[in-house]
Amino acid sequence: MKLNKIIGALALLGLAGAVSAQEVVVKIGHSGPLSGSQSFSGKDNENGVRLAIEELNAKPITVGGKKLKFELVSEDDQADPKSGVNVAQKLIDSGVKFVVGPYNSGVTIPASRVYSEAGVLVATVASNPKITAQGYKNLFRVNASDSQLGSKMALYAAKELKLKNVAVVDDRTAFGQGVAEEFEKQAKASGMKVVGHEFTTDKASDFTAILTNLKAKKAEAIFYGGYAPQGGPMARQMKQLGINAKLLGGDTICVTEMGKLGGDAVGENVLCAQGGAILDKAANGPAFKEKYKKRFSQEPDVYAASFYDGMMMYADAMKKANSIDPAKVGAEIYKGSYKGVAGTYTFDDKGNMKQSPVTVFTFKNGQPAPLTSY
CATH class of the missing domain: 3.40.50.2300 (Response regulator)
Known part of the structure; x- marks a missing residue:
């Protein structure tokens, strides 16, 4: 009897291994001001990414025959360029290949070089035109520019x-x-x-x-x-x-x-x-606001929807590319189009949105x- 129990337990362990082998963890980085005077924006943006990840994990997508489990790795860049570069290196060292953020242009300009050298995809709302003028093919501005x-x-x-x-x-x-x-x-x-x-x-x-x-x-x-x-x-x-x-x-x-x-x-x-367009008049705007308020007990602020869209855009491109290789996912984003809450994301060769309402x-x-x- 004991032998049967041991065999049964081993069989269950084997089954558990088989299940976990069918699941791949994908780390998603977030860089933003989570402390200091701009922390209200940083937390709002982080919440947007978190909401998207929780929805995706509740109904996992399958890529390459395996279910993806997204894991948020959020870091405080303090709205400071030097801290932003350190955060970029920290996220890269932890195995992050996809980043939503940074929020500030002053942080994004130096950090984007670090991300580019590591082949990390970046979806940012930072608006300074210099950001996309650098020519990095791994960077997308999911918002209007200055x-x-x-x-x-x-x-x-x-x-x-x-x-x-x-x-x-x-x-x-x-x-x-x-x-x-x-x-x-x-x-x-x-x-x-x-x-x-x-x-x-x-x-x-x-x-x-x-x-x-x-x-x-x-x-x-x-x-x-x-x-x-x-x-x-x-x-x-x-x-x-x-x-x-x-x-x-x-x-x-x-x-x-x-x-x-x-x-x-x-x-x-x-x-x-x-x-972005007026959220209340966007097709999925009211539903997004309701979900956000239910989850975080407050109204979404300026870019929660854009950060949510940035994460959902990554997931959509992963499905289309049938890969989590950032180079393949990035290529899919460039050639495709994603309809999100705050807008429709199609990009020119510099990574700017072709049409971004204000x-x-x-x-x-x-x-x-x-x-x-x-």
Whole structure:
């Protein structure tokens, strides 16, 4: 009897080995600011990837005759270029071949070289045009670029708001400079006068001097190239100084944190441009928002849907390529098309989306509220 039990146990062990042999673990890296003033964005993005992975693992896809099990490896790059490079090497050393992120352009530019040398695929929302101009064939921008965000905000200011005099402030980060330059270029092309261009940093909290200077120049709107931790206090200080100009910006101030930090100084006077269509009007947008809220007990912020789409795009390409080889998966992404929550992902030879709608938002009750997409 004991012999039969031993044989039975060995048979079960053998069966377990056979089952596990039919499953392959694929590590998915996430790089983002999980600490510091931008951590609200980093966690939101991470949640988007996590939601996709949990859905894929609940209904596993089969590639090469084996079921894939995705494992999230998330690292805090602190929105810092040096940390981002260290994170890239850490993810590579741990066997990651697919990364969703980084979030910040300043992190993505140096980190992308490290990923490229290791043959790791990267899907990023970082918007500086220099990122895709580097010529890396393993990198995809799953969002609008600065040229689209900055220029369309300027077009909206000229055509819809009918503004004549505008000013620019940038925080000297790769993102802030890039989006501010694109806004300024299009503003001038649209017939607006740029009455001043001031500079700050992504660590600053007092903008009184530069705002006082711009008030004297009678700017009707100030475009801020930077992030919400500075944008919120800037809006407060504009109100305190009696500046009635509108505060314009890119996707990084299109966040609930902007309303929290700016309080009653953030309302319809603040407008921002964000990549992607209006989520509520997208075919799968409402369903995504419901799933996200059920899982994380909060509304998705700016790029949760894009990070979710980036992960789902990888999985779709793996199925089409019938491989988890990043080179083959990347080739499939380039030649194919994936319809996600936030948009349809088809790419040019540089890794930019061929069509990326931009939505202009304002704020109502402290929350970003979409106005129009174009």
